[in-house]
Structure formats: C-alpha cells, structure tokens
Amino acid sequence: MNKKKNYNLIVYSLFVSLFILGTLTFRDYGIGIDDKFQRYSGLYWLNYLLSFTNFDGLQEVVKLKLLETSDHTLPSIDGWKFYGIFFDVPAAILELIFKLDNPKDYYELRHYLNFLFYFVGCIYFYKILDLRFDRFISFFGTCFFILSPRIYGDGFYNMKDIVFLTFFVISYYYCFKCFINFNIKNLILLAIFSAISIETRILGLSIPLSFLSFYLFTVLAKPSEIKILYKTFAYLFFTLIFVVLFWPYLWSAPIENFLVVIKSSQNFILSAYVFFNGEYFNNDYLPYSYVPLWILMTTPVLHILTFFIGITYGLKRLYFRLINIEKNQLSYDLWRGVKEKYDLFILLNFLVFFLLIILLNIRLFTAWKHLYFLNFYLVYIAVLGLNIIYIWSKKLKKKIILSISLIFISLFIVFEMIKYHPYQGLYFNTFVPKNFKNKFEIDYLALSARHFFDKIFELEKNDNKIHIANASWTPLIRTLDIYSETEKQKIELVGQNYGAAKYIYSNNISEVDKRHNNKYDIPKGFIKLYEYKVEDLLLYTVYKRKL
Amino acid sequence: MKLFIYKTLFAAIIFFVLFQITISATVNKFKENISYLSSDENKNLIKNKLRKELNSAIKKENYLNEEDKKLIKQFLDKVKKELE
Numbered sequence: 190m191n192k193k194k195n196y197n198l199i200v201y202s203l204f205v206s207l208f209i210l211g212t213l214t215f216r217d218y219g220i221g222i223d224d225k226f227q228r229y230s231g232l233y234w235l236n237y238l239l240s241f242t243n244f245d246g247l248q249e250v251v252k253l254k255l256l257e258t259s260d261h262t263l264p265s266i267d268g269w270k271f272y273g274i275f276f277d278v279p280a281a282i283l284e285l286i287f288k289l290d291n292p293k294d295y296y297e298l299r300h301y302l303n304f305l306f307y308f309v310g311c312i313y314f315y316k317i318l319d320l321r322f323d324r325f326i327s328f329f330g331t332c333f334f335i336l337s338p339r340i341y342g343d344g345f346y347n348m349k350d351i352v353f354l355t356f357f358v359i360s361y362y363y364c365f366k367c368f369i370n371f372n373i374k375n376l377i378l379l380a381i382f383s384a385i386s387i388e389t390r391i392l393g394l395s396i397p398l399s400f401l402s403f404y405l406f407t408v409l410a411k412p413s414e415i416k417i418l419y420k421t422f423a424y425l426f427f428t429l430i431f432v433v434l435f436w437p438y439l440w441s442a443p444i445e446n447f448l449v450v451i452k453s454s455q456n457f458i459l460s461a462y463v464f465f466n467g468e469y470f471n472n473d474y475l476p477y478s479y480v481p482l483w484i485l486m487t488t489p490v491l492h493i494l495t496f497f498i499g500i501t502y503g504l505k506r507l508y509f510r511l512i513n514i515e516k517n518q519l520s521y522d523l524w525r526g527v528k529e530k531y532d533l534f535i536l537l538n539f540l541v542f543f544l545l546i547i548l549l550n551i552r553l554f555t556a557w558k559h560l561y562f563l564n565f566y567l568v569y570i571a572v573l574g575l576n577i578i579y580i581w582s583k584k585l586k587k588k589i590i591l592s593i594s595l596i597f598i599s600l601f602i603v604f605e606m607i608k609y610h611p612y613q614g615l616y617f618n619t620f621v622p623k624n625f626k627n628k629f630e631i632d633y634l635a636l637s638a639r640h641f642f643d644k645i646f647e648l649e650k651n652d653n654k655i656h657i658a659n660a661s662w663t664p665l666i667r668t669l670d671i672y673s674e675t676e677k678q679k680i681e682l683v684g685q686n687y688g689a690a691k692y693i694y695s696n697n698i699s700e701v702d703k704r705h706n707n708k709y710d711i712p713k714g715f716i717k718l719y720e721y722k723v724e725d726l727l728l729y730t731v732y733k734r735k736l
Numbered sequence: 737m738k739l740f741i742y743k744t745l746f747a748a749i750i751f752f753v754l755f756q757i758t759i760s761a762t763v764n765k766f767k768e769n770i771s772y773l774s775s776d777e778n779k780n781l782i783k784n785k786l787r788k789e790l791n792s793a794i795k796k797e798n799y800l801n802e803e804d805k806k807l808i809k810q811f812l813d814k815v816k817k818e819l820e
Binding site: 409410471473474511514515522544548549550701702705706 | 738739741742752753756757760764765767768771772775776777778780781784
C-alpha cells in the first residue's frame, strides 16, 4: 500500500514539475512564423460561428481583429479553410475574454494554451502506459515521452502538430479502453476523439481505419466476434457524425467539402526546396533517407537504442505468431492477450505509416515536424524495448542498476535540453557531429528572429530608420508584430533590395536552390557582423554594410 | 481461408514495397529530372553559363584556332555561294 502511495507521489511530482516548468518558461520561446496564421484562422472561424448567434457586437470586434491581422505574407484563408478549430477558436475566445490587444500578450497566451495541450497529451500517454506496463516502466516511459526534446520545445508554439499529437494520443487511449471493454461510454469517447483528430489533421483518419482493420483480424481469428459488428458500425457512425459536428468547414456541404479536404491534403505541404545533408532537394522528390535520418539525428540516443530493442522484439513475436497460426486454436492469431494486442496495434500502425511516408515520397519540409505524431509510436516501441531490459534486469536481480542508469541518462537529456533552452525544438542528439548539424535547415519557424530584432534595437539606439534586407525565405515581418509601434516604425524591411539595406539577415531557409539561384546571395559591400549559434547550430547570420 | 487471407495480405505488402523501390523509384527519378530541366533554377543556370562563356570569349585574344577559322570560313563561303 505504502509502495503504491510512494509511486503515485513520484508520478504526481513528475507532472507537477512539468506543469510548473512550462508555466515559468512559456514566455521564453520565440514567436514562430505560424503563430500569426493560427490566430488568423481562429478569428476567421470564430467570426463564422458568431454569425449563427445574436452576438453582433462581439462579431464586430472579431471582424476588426481579422482586418488588423491580415498582411501580405499570410496565405489567403480560402486556401486553408480546412484547418481544425479545436485549438485556434478557444485561443481566439480566450483572447477576447482577457481583452488582449497587445500582440506579445495574445501570442504568449497561445503558447501557454499550446503547452497545456501538450501537458494533457503527456498525461494521456502515461495513462496508456499504465494500461499496458507496470509502474516502473510507465513512469520511465512517460519520462521518455517528456524527454523528447523536439516535441517538448514544439509543445510551446507548434499549434498544429503538437495539438494533433495530443488528440492522437487521447484517441489511442480510448481505443485501448475499447479493446478491454467495448461499452457505449468508451465507444462514444473514442468516436469523439477520433473525430477531433481527423478534424485537426486528416491523418487522423488512420484511427478508425486501423481500428476497423484490427476488428477484421479479430473476426478472422474468432468468427464468433462478429456479434460485436454492430458496435463497430456504431463507432464509425458516431465518428462520422462528430466529424461533421466539430468541423464548421463541413457544415455547408459535408461530403463535397470532405472530398475537397482529401484532395487538398496532397498539396497540404508547400512545394519548395529543402536544405538536406548539404544539398537542396525539391521536396516533391526527397531521398528515402529524409525521414529516417531526421528521426535518428533528433531523437535522444537512449530512445533510439530501446526503440530498436522494442521493434526487434515486436517483429520477432509477430513472426512466431504468423508461423504458428494453424497450431493455435485457443486464442487470437496475431496476439495472445490484450497487452500483446496493444503492442501489435502500435507496431503495425507505425510500420504502415513509416513505409507509406517513405515509399510514397510524401512532400515534407521543416525536418519531420509534420510527422511528430510518429513520436508517440516511437516512444511506445522504445518503452516496449525498455520493458524487455527491465524483465532481464529483474531476472538477473540487477533492477537497481537499471534504475540508476535510467535516472543518470534522463538527467543527461535534461541537461542537454537546458543547454538548448529555448530552442529544444531544434535539438540534435549528441552523436551528430558539430559540422554535420548545419547541413540541414534549422530554424524554419524563425524562433530566433526575436533574438535578431532585440539585438538590432540594442545596436541602433538612435531614432533613425533601420533598413533590413532578408537573404532567406523567413517572413521576418511576422516576428516584428510583438514589438511596440515605435519600434515597428523604426524598422523598414526591404526584402531582397540589398542596395537599400544597412543590415542583412540570413539563414539556411530557402525555397529555391541557392546553388543556382542567387536571390539570397550576400552582395559585395557587406561584412559579417555576427553569427547566432546555439550548441553549434547556426541559427542566423547578420551582415552589415561597410562604411 | 484464414491462411489464404494472411498470405494474400503479406504478398500484397511485399509487392507494394518492391514496386515502390523499383519501378516507382525509377519513374520518380525520371520525373525529377524533367522537373529540374524545366525549372527556373535550371533556366537561370543555363543563362548564367551562356553569359560566362560569352564573357570568356570576349576576353580571349583569339577565340578560334587556325584550323577552326579555316573550316568556318570555308563553310560560310559555301553557304554564301549557294545563296547568291
């Protein structure tokens, strides 16, 4: 009893520490280039929702805010109407409730809300592990999830991928609950969170699809399970209803607009050049190594090692189940108990996603940001590997050595994350050589642009206009939003008109192949003023006109 | 029946993977080359190369060697004669 109490205390302490840490540090993170678009999208849908109500005054305020928000760097909302509303609209409502008119305040509010979503995702990940593993593994497994530096960092400003990851994890939790007890409560909750996941990212469709596939495997092994067919249909039906209900974009023409979303999902990611391994690639034709290399470079070594143990174990077990199908008459073909079913569910989903993403040459950029939901599978499989080590250690009576090693390695990752703060979202693991890191696009969201403007204001204390050219694809104007009107007036962004500039901002983000297109070449007459590096990562360089 | 389904599924996956890494990969490489040839980057590259060559030709004292000079002169004379 006492042991259980102590364990609960340790788990609570972990989550309380995470919550306090996030609350204290969310202001440290830069303003990403997506923040403005997410705000715009939230206000757009809030305006749409208000048009069904009598809150005319409120709608006028929202309309005014919408007008103020638009700028030439933002894509037209008509092309991106299908974005989910589950983060953006509550954020817009909170902005109105707290009467936030200062950009710094409403962006920081969004960052905090983003962190809360991430935090809830971590809790649900723990709940999933608690269904499958024992307390020791669940605790350290949750630590693995939190100590994924890229995911942790993005937990403060990535309002699409992290929000999707959270709903994805919650959906899987209810999916696992349905595997144990397919009652009406679990069925409805699964349908709700599947629908929210689909609405957030169309990839959420994989949840009902994989659930259905596993049901088919179940029936194949035990035909008597056909008796719960009506429940499976009920789940699919409710998911469909909730998708339409939660997605205002579908309200006017559900089927037609859903097909538009499916069609647009092919062009969901922009076509551009990406800087990868020292070369520029058109992202329509990325090398097969793109996703595996990014994951290997940006995931802590501990996670990678345990992942390989986990996947080897999982595949080996699947192989033995497959070759023994005929001999096995008592239980299911591909799994024995429900815990094995969870593992297989995760393993097969991961393999299907991983193969499809690599083989179908899915258009990607900004590292593997769009695939951060894969981190859920990666960490789960890593925890499966950790469980194997744990079982060995118990057999050899070396559990204490494993505990000390895990604490020591976890502390090392924490230390690494502190060194990267507030750029954990740009983390590379310790095995990546220093020079190799800069052969990849780094600060795509321009988190360091805030640092750049702060530095420029520090250098130019007089009242003269500061003309800044931009030798990169980064829309600097969006970061400028958080500064006061006086500061904004002082800055004149001149794009690639280098002749008019006093300073040039440059980084390795480019939509064109820099080897053959000279639009971002630094012209003669400028000297390097300084480089901004974090852990040998070159975030940006500033050039100044020679006097 | 059950075994047949599992085997079909397994064969379909293997076929898909093999198809993607062989035929599809080759088609993609081909498409990539075409896309690159017609891209703005490539057009700029060719234009820049042409400019560079013209510049180096202007700077050279004798761009053509004696043998080429003779050959081109003979060719132009021939064309001129035919046109007259």
